Every structure is written in structure tokens, then in C-alpha cells.
Amino acid sequence: MSVNQQAHTGPPYGQPQPGYQGYQQPAYGGQSLPGVPRSQYGAYNGPMPEYQQPVPPQGSLRAPPTSGAPPPASGASHPSGHLAYSQFEHGDVQNGIPASAAPMQRPPASQPFLPGSGSTPVSQPSAFQQYGPPPASVQQLSNHMAGMTIGTATASAPPPAGLGYGPPTSVPPVSGSFSPPGSGLYTPYSATQGPPPTSVPQGLPVAQPPFPGQTVSTQRLPTQVPGFAPPPPSTGVGPSSYPPTTGAPRPPAMPGPPLPGQTLAGPPSSQPNHVTSPPPPAALAGLHPGPPMSGLHGPPPPTHPPQPGYQMQQNGSFGQVRGPQPNYGGAYPGTPNYGSPPGPPPPPKRLDPDSIPSPIQVIEDDRSNRGSEPFVTGARGQVPPLVTTNFLVKDQGNASPRYIRCTSYNIPCTSDMAKQSQVPLAAVIKPLATLPPEETLPYLVDHGESGPVRCNRCKAYMCPFMQFIEGGRRFQCCFCSCVTEVPPHYFQHLDHTGKRVDFYDRPELSLGSYEFLATVDYCKNNKFPSPPAFIFMIDVSYNAVKSGLVRLICEELKSLLDYLPREGNMEESAIRVGFVTYNKVLHFYNVKSSLAQPQMMVVSDVADMFVPLLDGFLVNVNESRTVITSLLDQIPEMFADTRETETVFAPVIQAGLEALKAAECAGKLFIFHTSLPIAEAPGKLKNRDDRKLINTDKEKTLFQPQTSFYNNLAKDCVAQGCCVDLFLFPNQYLDVATLGVVPYQTGGSIYKYAYFQLETDQDRFLNDLRRDVQKEVGFDAVMRVRTSTGIRATDFFGAFYMSNTTDVEMAGLDCDKTITVEFKHDDKLSEDSGALLQCALLYTSCAGQRRLRIHNLSLNCCTQLADLYRNCETDTLINYLAKYAYRGVLSSPVKTVRDALINQCAQILACYRKNCASPSSAGQLILPECMKLLPVYLNCVLKSDVLQPGPEVTTDDRAYIRQLVTSMDVAETNVFFYPRLLPLTKADVDSDSLPAAIRNSEERLSKGDIYLLENGLNIFVWVGVSVQQGLIQNLFGVSSFGQISNTLSALPVLENPFSKKVRSIVDMLQGQRSRYMKLIIVKQEDKLEMLFKHFLVEDKSLSGGASYVDFLCHMHKEIRQLLS
């Protein structure tokens, strides 16, 4: 192989970093199998079916564990994940039309594993419990650093550190029979599961059922919403359900002409979405309970600039009258009667929900239209099927939508057009996304010492869009047009069409996604990295010990350590492990394989953290297995009688960081933490929770960290490649907004288990932990998105750190993390050349191999706005808008954020109405076909816990959800904001399919049925009061509705078809989500039902969120105001 003539001018992401020890990597071509966690779960079947682990307070001495851990890796039948490049065969990809019948070779698919079903009996509803006050802290008498040997549990003398050795506690033998989630991950989601949808191809008219006696416009292309035909402005002034956004004078109350069959009443009851404070308990009808936001009751809000010239119009020509929704009462406090004369409120009238765009219908239509054919990525600017559609992808030159989804696949040519439309141009990128087994993993390309071929000027990587010229001796960059010499070793002749003859042999010429093996130039300090390390850091303060958490974690780790991420075909993981426990002081453990017993080193001077031992702290699991097992057995005993309630937090991260620095490697800290760190130490926090700040200008402070200390710490962590995953077990406020800073900025994850109880929460926690430890992850990652001339990446959303304006740095990046990137014009685009994106992710694999993963995507460009609107993806748009809004709450009042969201969407829809819809349909609400769900989904974002919290939502919940959403992909935001609601009693027990989903509204529920609702974090099983006794018996094993326990955290395992079917559905859903969802049983009319109703997002919410119908009316009015 000849030397690349285009010498690198330096590391592409050069940043001065602490030295890396030289680590020579075996050059093998392959990559780990995506979905490693899942495939590895298969081998995890131990003898014990469940993790029921009662922890008796006293007990006999535990026998030394010798076989607690499952057999080592060899038994895991881990499939070889390595794809040699030679497997990329001719004929797999053909010119133009895909060769769909010739699947590319791939390693044996990961073994299927059946999700078990956890059925741990539950004694208390965990979410509503308060722990009793722990005993007072006792003084630690530890030395600055005390080294000692931990004996067996028979040690009787108190340790120098002042740690009480309690009486030994027996631990029932636990070996890991996991209930693996994930088997259902790509279970075909049958498009035939429901009633046949009225098939509506994308872009074709959607026929809405007209109301009786109502004229439906003949405009067919976009979606029209019948009932939205206000009378002409000249006659249509009148009361309006939503306040105007400016201080326009109130028009006279003069209702428009009624439609046949329509009661001419007051405005529909709506408005709650604009209530920015919890409604006062005794709201008077006709009074606006919230702070002034309408022009009628106060000055216009700053975010709504006056829009003179419009005339307020009645939006009240609704079709059919509907009664108030059940259980919310007609006189919802947030329902003012604008413009109505004093007096009793008029009867509310409602638009028929069946006549407005249905998310369920859109999802079903897409499934039936697009679920059967593979999505072939050959053509530019193709809109992929929806995330809710199960489809296969064939990479023929553009990245799979599993890696990149865009808000629009047709970009306006000019910035003026883009501004006019207000449609954000954004890509949601999941660089290490897991693929279903049927799809081909990115090939690893090894160009040897010369490294990947790149453009001389912009450094874009070789990709299918580079144009070879001069007989193949040079290539013109598709991003910056610069011409670069082809390195001699890379030269190849062109065929008569100008295509290189080795086109199909090279992934980087013919595929949208692939990997390059990085050379030493791409490594910190020009040294190949060492394999990463995992450090487990366990809070052993009173609460953690008392709840059984410490024992649970230690037991789990004994087996979980055998399932650390491995490079595809490696016998064992290259990852080293280390252990720390802490309360007010830190305890490091020497688990060197040559020791008979682990040794503890206590560091009590937490002000200046250092690692008291180097040799023996980070070890290979197999080599040190005996010592590690001994340690994990002893930790729960050592701290069993602790009285220490205070904890530190920042020093814990500092300790892990210092350990990784000393070992000269990247890695991940798994921190298990229970309380607000109030002990005297750097990063000490105070309780500053204050719900009175909600709906004030200071609300944003609740989302901001209370000290900048953690931002600086995060920066240091990113520089070292130290990623932090945080598992929180709070019994009270612990300031997620501050504790989450380091996990968030290092690309880590946060998990929160409020009021953790062993019985109810251990399954969920253990499943999360197993998946988190095992999942595919890259370290020391840097991502850059290059674009063709005319647009550029301007803004980024996600869990990462940025030290400049272009490079997204992540100490760790796992297969679930998503980065949303916004683009802006900096020049004109052309319809001919379109627009290109190239996402390059430089990262270190779990075995320490430095790689580049490249994703390319080509988009169309348009001079007609209609083309933009025809090629949008609303789910992706919502992903962007939610992240944008959730970042906005850090700096702006929440109300300002909500108003801006509404305003932007109104402008998007108004621009369409003005420029793309038929002028003959004035007054109709006309939505672009691809955006007809924008109002319903936007409303879900607006009334989400971050932007409009209910009284039961804590400050920590909001900070937690804010951070979660920021890393979500499009499928996750979709189900999070519009949960999936399945009628379980309609399920066909003889088929694999799911019952057809229904819309999220209480009026869709029948009291004779059982439903399941999932949103990615929770699964509710709602049982109607009139459900047949036989069904209750089959599902819950009790004879009547009254006997169903709503404290179950899992469905009982019963041997009948209905029970099996429901449990298989639950398991399948658990497998589809990146977190194990909490299962909550809700009985109709039970108090827990209020929690459940919060997720019926088409209804009004108790926190003041508008119903879908009301919000649609409001949007219509906003649009009309913008147009007039």
C-alpha cells in the first residue's frame, strides 16, 4: 500500500490532551454488533427466575461465593460482530435499482431471547411513599488516608475509618436469571392489526367526514378540518375562546351565522393552555385566572409583538355540539369567557374529535402504505416512513433514517424562503444507532497507515457524492468544490459513465454509512488509546444501605461484570473495572488478582481528591474475579450498621476522573447516589427547591445548576473521556438539575428511581443497569457535521460538551444517544445540486480501537414552498421543537417559551395557508398533509411536565425529563409526547400482532375493557370498572375488580392465553424502549387514575393544558390572525 500523498496537517480533531500510553491495536476489520446488550442477555439465564431478594435484617454468615457468577463469556454464544470488508460483495448493490434479493453477508444474528416477565409482588405504591427520617449522622473519625485489609465478614474490630461492622447478614444466593427486554425490539408491528385504515398516500387528500349539513371545501390536497369555517371577517367578529395575542380592542360580541344544526352559543370552552399558573381554587367564570397574557386583561406579553391590522374573528363555526368531557367538569377554571356578557357560562360546544386529524389514523396509514417495502436510500431527498412504521432499510448511498432523520427532505433554496416558512431545518442524528438484525452493519474500511481519503480543503471524508474527474486522478469535493488529487494507492479508472470501476467494492463510494479505521493521527497526543475502564461508585450512606440498594447492586455486579461490552469476536471484554464506595468519605478498593482479600483505602480529605492507589484499582474481571467477588460480598456487611446520612458528590466524580487520568484511559463512571450532597466538600449543595417560583420569571433557576462547579468538572471529564452515568434513588429533592450537569455534558445517562423500594423497583433498576452496562458505547467521541455550500450547522441539542462552535464532544456516546442539529442558510442553494450532510463521528471502541463512523445524507432543494411542505416530517419537527423549548426554559420564562412555540407553529401553518393552499378556501383551517398532526403533537409538548407541570410533578422530575428528552430520538419523543394506548381486551390471543391503538382520550375508553398505555418511561394498565370477571381472573388471578391490587409492579404469571398475550405485549414494549418502563396498575375511579389521565393527552389536563380540540381552535385563530 502506498503512502497517502495528502499528508494530514494534523489530527482532525486535535486538542491538547493528557498523554495517552501507546497501545498497539491489533488490526482487525470489524465492529461490535449493534444491540450487543440484547444479544448478550441471551446467555444470562441463570437458575433463579426472578430477582426477588428479601433482605433480612439479621442472618447467618454468608458462605464465600464461589459460583455466584454465571460462566464466563464463552458460554454467552456471543456472535461474531466483525464484518470483514471482503464481505462487501459485488452484486449486493447494483446500479440504480437495489438488489433486494441478495442480502449482504453478516455474522450470525444475535440469538433471540424471550423476555421473561418479572412478577415481583409489591407491597406499596412506591411513588407515593416517604421514607422515615434516618438517624443522625455520626462523626467520621477517619484518618486522612487509612489503608487496611478487609478481612472476611468475621472481622470484629472497627476499622480505622470509623465504619461500623455490623452483624453479618445473610444473602440469599442470587444468580442472574434476567428477564431480558429486547426480544421484541423489531418484532414486526403488523400493519394489519387494526381495522383497515382508509388508505391515504402521502400528499393525497384526506377526506374528513363532513358534519351534517356542513359544507366541506373542495380543496383536496391538504388536510381540511371541517368545522373550521368561520364566517367572513365582516360578519365574523365575536367572542373568541382564546385571547388575542395583542392588545387589540375587544370586538363587539356578534356571533356569525350559525350552521344548520348548530347551536349558537358562546365560545367553546378552551383556553387552559394559556393558564400559566395553577388555577386558583375558586375561579370565577369569565375571569382569566392566569397572569395577564391576553390583550383583554393586561398588557401583551413581550414575546407577542403587536400585530396591528388583524381583526379578531370568531372561530366558532364548529360543527357539532358536544358536552363537556367527563371528569373535568365544564367549568374548568381555565376557561374564561372572553367577550361574553356577565352571566352564566354558555354551554360549551365542541368540535367532533373524529373530524380532526387523528394520530392513530396517520400512523396506521403509513404502516399500511410503507411498511411492506424496504426503504431504499438511493434517491436524494426521500422522506422515510414514520418511526412508528416497521420497515427495513437498504443503504444505497444515503444514511438510514435510523441514523439520521430530517425535519424536511426538501430545503428551501434561499434563506428568505426558509424564514418565510419558519420551518426549522434540522437533523436528528443517532450515530451509533442499533440496527435490526436483518440490516447490514456499517462496514469497517481500513486504508492502512494513510488513513481515510479526505478533501484537502474542508476535510470531508470520501463519500458517494464526491465527483471523480480527469480519468480518476482527482476528485471534486461535493461539500466545498475543492479539487483534490487522488492518492496513488487509491487511484482507480473510471467507467464510461464517469464512475470508478471499483464503485461497488468500496463502501465509502456506494453506501451512506460506513466506518474508517482511524490512524494514529486521529488519537490524542498521537498515541493509540488504551481500552476504557468502568468504575462502579456506590453510595453507602444510611438510606442506600437501609433500602437494600447497596446489597442489590453488589449482588448484581457479581454477575453483570461478565457481560461488559466486547468487540465482536473477542473472547472477553477489554474493559477494566474498579470499585469505590462513599458517604462523606471515599473508600477505594485494591482488588489486584494476587491479593487474598481486597484492601480498602479511605480518603477522608475530599477537598483535594486523589487516588490513593494505582496498581490494583483498575483490573481485569477474570483475573481478579475471586477478589472482586469477595469485595462485593463484604461491602454490604461493612456498611450494614452505618449511621452516616450525609454524602459528597463532586469528589466522587473527581476520584473517578483522577483514576482514569492515572490509568491514561477513557471510561465510564457508574455512580449510584441517594441524596443531596450536603457534606462539606467541593460541589456541596443546598436545598433550593422552591415551587413558588413556578410561573415566575425565576422559574428558569429551577433548571439551572446552583453552582458552576459542575460545569467545570464536566469540562475536565470530557477532556479525559470520562463519561458519567448516574443512578439516582432520591427520597426527597436532590437537585437533579445540578447533579445532572456532569452526566449530561459527558454524554452519559441519568436514571431516577424516586422512593426506591426493593420489591417494586428492583426489576426496573436492574434491567436499566444491565442494559446500561452492556450497551454499545464509544468513548472520547467527537462529532462534526459538514454540509455542502449554502447551509451550515448552527445549533446543537443533546448530551455533550462543545468547546468551539463546530465540534460536538462526548466523553461517551452510546447507541441510544441522539444529537439534534439545526441548519441555517449562509448562501443560496440550487435545485440541481441539492444539499448534502456528512456526519463524522470519531470515537474509541470498547476495545480501544479508534474509528470514524461516517453518515451521509443528500437532500433536495426547492424554489416552491409547496415542495418544502410536501417533504416534511412532523415527528422530527416535534423532536426539534421540544428540544428547542426545553433548552429555552434555562434562560426564559416558561410562558415565553410556550408562546414562542405556538407562534412559530402558527407561522409555519399560516405560511402554508397563504402560499400553498387554494385561495378559494378562505376561512377553512387547512393543514399541510405532512403536518396535519403538528397541532396535536405541539399541544402535547406545551402541556408536558417541563412546560406546564401539574401539582404532583416535582422540580427534580422536571429537570430529569428535560435532560431525558434532550437526548431522545424521534421514535422516543413521538411516544413520549403522544403515548401509545392499546385496548388489551381487543388483542387477538392467537396472533403476534398488537391490538390497534386508539386515541389518547378518556372518551375512547370503555369501562368494560382493559387498556395499556406506554410512553417510554411508564406502562399503565387501566382496568375499567365493568370488566368481565373472567378477564380479571385471567389477568390478575383474583376474582373481582375490587381485589385487584394497584401496587403490583408486574402482572402475575398465569397460564392462560389472555395473561400470556398481555405479558408478551408488555415484554415486547419493554424491549422496544431504551429504559425499562415502570408498570402501574390503574383501576378506574381509583385515586391513581388521576396520574393515568395525565397521559390522555387529547383531553384537557388538570395542570391547565388544553384539549386537542380546543388547541386546534386556538391554532386556527392564531393562523387567521397572521393571515389577516
Ligand SMILES: [Zn+2]
Ligand atoms: Zn471539501
